[in-house]
Each structure stands twice: as structure tokens, then as C-alpha cells.
Amino acid sequence: MSDVNSESQRNTEGTPLGFHSLREEARTELPVEGTLPEWLDGALIRNGPGAFGLDDAEVDHWFDGLAMLYRFGFGGDSNTITYRNRFLRTDAYTRALTGQPEGGFATGESTLRERIVGALIRDPYDNTNVITERIGDRYLAFTETPRWVEFDPDTLSTERHVQYEKSGPSGQIACAHMKRDPATGTLINLETEFGRPSQYHVYELLAPTERRSIASVPVERPSYLHSFALTPNYVVITEFPFDVNPLSFFKPGRQGPFIDNFQWRPDEGTRFLVIDRDSGDVVAEPVSDPCFGFHHVNAFERTVEGATELVLDLETVPNPDGIGSLALSELRSGELGEQAGTLTRFSITDPRGQTSIDRIELFDGGTSLPTVSAAQWLDQHRYVYAQGTDQPMTEWPRRVLKIDVEDGSHQEFTRPGTQFGEPLFVPRSDEESVDGDSATDDGVVLTVGLNHDDARSRLYVLDGQTMREQAVATLPHAVPFDFHGRYFPELA
């Protein structure tokens, strides 16, 4: 089996394939080995950094790579997969074409000051490489700014920028991960406005540019927020103690890349702002031990001994030190040594009374990019899917995990020489499907694995119950490790 530093894993320039620049845009039918379920007739659209520059000039950090979309279309009973990949034609892409790639996260050209103050005089950064979502009948790509890019979900061609007309509360940076409320079908998001005072604005998206304000919460030192938690009645903002003094960037002078402005202040602990979705009031602010994290996996409400309990599953790390290890130079060196994520459950009891908070680890191995079935969002889930890594993380994940959070057991899938991206569970959707059962694992898990032995990525379709390979399709190239996908059942 090859390892992360072997020659077979590098392209002709010596760059590891997981972090090389894929400049080829392909459109093809993929031969399928095995059998696809007949009910699987939608499309998986993934998003991630496809290239780190379009010539010799490159960004510094994995998070700053140019947005590339990947579409896997399933044909129902035809047992074929259509595949295409395309860059989003963003302003960031145009800059990269001219040899001036810019990064919005950790590449030196883009300061927090420019991001905040500059947003008033120029369009916000638009390298929307994190995830895609459907709003109504429109499909958009997102990053951590409130400027989105609409694309055609069939051809992946870039359509237009979408930006909220600022007639109401809005901020200069946004969470990349919105949360969809299955009860209404609408998306809810969070933006941070830097100013006097700085505020978190929580809103519901009624259309791409139409919002309903849920809450505006003043904050002295805004935290870095990649996602948040949503339950049927509450929005919970997890304020990791990795925050910024907003006054610092109103002073002139260079302050370095966006993320370098945030300071780790562990003495503050991790504060959970529990916001009532109806009134917009902060009803509780419990504090737990200091930690950091990017991803809220899922959250739900339940009643325990007559008291309301909010349950939040997050992937946490002890501190934000790992952000630096995701710099391209570090990743390409193959010398990872950072703490892997830990699947962590926070339980907030009695948020309107004698509030208390409890924290437990749900799984003792390293995880990355954890997900739950979209059918269980805001509901009590049993299974979490994630990339599996050693702890500490010495190499990119080689395992696909299915974790049973009720009994702590897990199943895993591996393939020789292969490292995996985010797994997504797609629930079975035919007359045999089970509706509303949190224990159901009847469906498939979709995940892209990069095989270093033949320098090709493959889409794996795993049986959700056994985690065994049900079908696999080989792509025409090696896909750099990406971020997040969405399965859209309505796209045939």
C-alpha cells in the first residue's frame, strides 16, 4: 500500500495529488462496476478547491483554492453515472487567470481590514468553494462572505452573483454552512457585522435576496464562526474563544490574512448563545470548556425528566492550531501531526430555567467532515458518517466511518491506497423506504476516494447498512480533496 509521501501520489511537478491543481474540466459518462439502486436518480454536487492557481502563482492555504463544482448524475435504472466538473467563473477566478490569485481566508493579499472596510467600496470576495445549496429553484455556491454565486445545476455553468440588498440587518462575513429547517424548507444563516456595536444577525432566507430577520445579538469580540446549530425552536451560536477585537481593523495598516486577526483566548471558555427563534431573545448563555471547531453536525430537542434538553453534536479540536497545518506548504509536505477532530456532544438542559451544559465524546477515534442524513436534520439522529483518521492526524483520512452515537459502535470502509473525502448518506426513496425513523440506515453512502496507485479518484456507493461497496465508478482524473457536497434528489 502506498503512503502519503510515496512518488506514486505526486503529479509530474511533485505535488501530492490531493493538493494538486486540477485544471481539466471534464464531461463524461462513468462506467459503473456493481449495481446502483434504481431509486438513486438525483445528482450529487460537490464543491471544493479545484486549483490553487491557474499558472505559477498560487494561494497559500487549502481553504483558498479556486471553487470547482463536481456533478455526479445518477440515471435511475440505467446504472450509469454522468460526471462533469467545472470551475465557477468568479472574480477570484478572473484574478487567478491574470496571475494574481487572491485568498479570502489565509493568503496574504486579503486582510481582514480589506474584507470589512473594503466591503463598502468593492464587491466582497466571491470564491465560493465551500458548499452548494438550493434556494427555491435556484442553486448557489457559498463561502464565508455574503456574496453568493448562482450556477446551472445541470451544466454547472456560472450564472450570476447574488447579493442581498442591504435594507435590513446584514454583516460583512457569513457562515458558510446554512441550516435548512425541514418544517419550512427554508434556509437559516448567520452573518457577523463588524462595527459599533458588532452584531450577529440571524435570518431566514425566503428567496436568495429576501430575508426575514430572526435575531440581532450585540457582541464585543466576534468569534470565528463557520457554522452554527439549529433546532425546531432555537438557534445556537457556539462562540469558540477564537475571536477578534473589531476596533483593531478600523486602524490603518496591514494586518495580514483574514484568519490571522483572530486570537485564541482559552480562558474565556466556549459560550453557547441560545436564541429563541420566535422572539429573537437570547434565553441562555451556558459556558463550557475551551475548544474550537468548524462543523456542527446536527442538533435536536428532547425532554429528559420533564426538562427540555438541546443536544448539539459538533466536531471539536482542543484549539485552532490546526488551521496553520492546512496551509498548502504543510499539506504538501505530507507531515501532518495535528489533533484530529473529536465527535463531541453538548447537552444544554433547561435553557429557560436553571440552565446547565454537559459535554461528552461520542467516539474515541479521529474524525473529519461529519454528516448525518438530511432526513434527520433537527431530529434525533443515530448515525453519523465521517472521514476516519488516526489521533493525532498523521495523514489524510483513509477510512469512511459510520458511527452509531447511541451505542458508540462503528463500521468502516477502506480501500488500499485510497484516501477519502466527506461521506454523505442518501436515504432510500422508493416505496420500500422508511419515513421518520431515526434509526434508519436504509440508503447509500456516497463518497469520493482518491486512489494513489493509479492516480484516479473514484465515486463509491456504499450500502448504508453494511458499509460495503455496492457500486464504484472511476473518474478521468485525480480530484484534489474537496470540502462539502449536497445530494439533490430533484435533479435527474
Ligand SMILES: [Fe+2]
Ligand atoms: Fe465546512
